[in-house]
Amino acid sequence: NTLKYQLYQNKSKKMFLPNLKLQKTLEENIRLIIKSNFEQVNYLILLEEINNFIKLNNLDGLVLGCTEIPIFFDKINLNKNITTFNSVEILVDHLINFLNVKI
Numbered sequence: 826n827t828l829k830y831q832l833y834q835n836k837s838k839k840m841f842l843p844n845l846k847l848q849k850t851l852e853e854n855i856r857l858i859i860k861s862n863f864e865q866v867n868y869l870i871l872l873e874e875i876n877n878f879i880k881l882n883n884l885d886g887l888v889l890g891c892t893e894i895p896i897f898f899d900k901i902n903l904n905k906n907i908t909t910f911n912s913v914e915i916l917v918d919h920l921i922n923f924l925n926v927k928i
Contacts, residue, residue: 858893
């Protein structure tokens with residue numbers, strides 16, 4: 826849905842979307858997380874495909890746009906020189922700030 830509804834596409838900034846192979850891998854592992862099949866998540870394949878995506882596109886950062894991605898993302902020992910933006914943490918931070926202002 827993140828890709829389908831273009832939640833993070835911004836016309837003013839260059840965005841690189843995962844290729845179909847990586848999209849399929851992410852989708853399969855997201856479905857495993859949703860079903861609580863954590864032991865079946867293929868961390869090695871995720872690591873390899875995400876690192877290839879980063880190298881191919883010479884990326885500085887990644888948006889972890891789906892709520893399930895951060896669950897397995899911390900377990901894949903990704904190159905630590907890349908900035909990640911966890912959409913769940915960003916949402917929570919903004920919600921807390923919003924509530925603090927309203928109180």
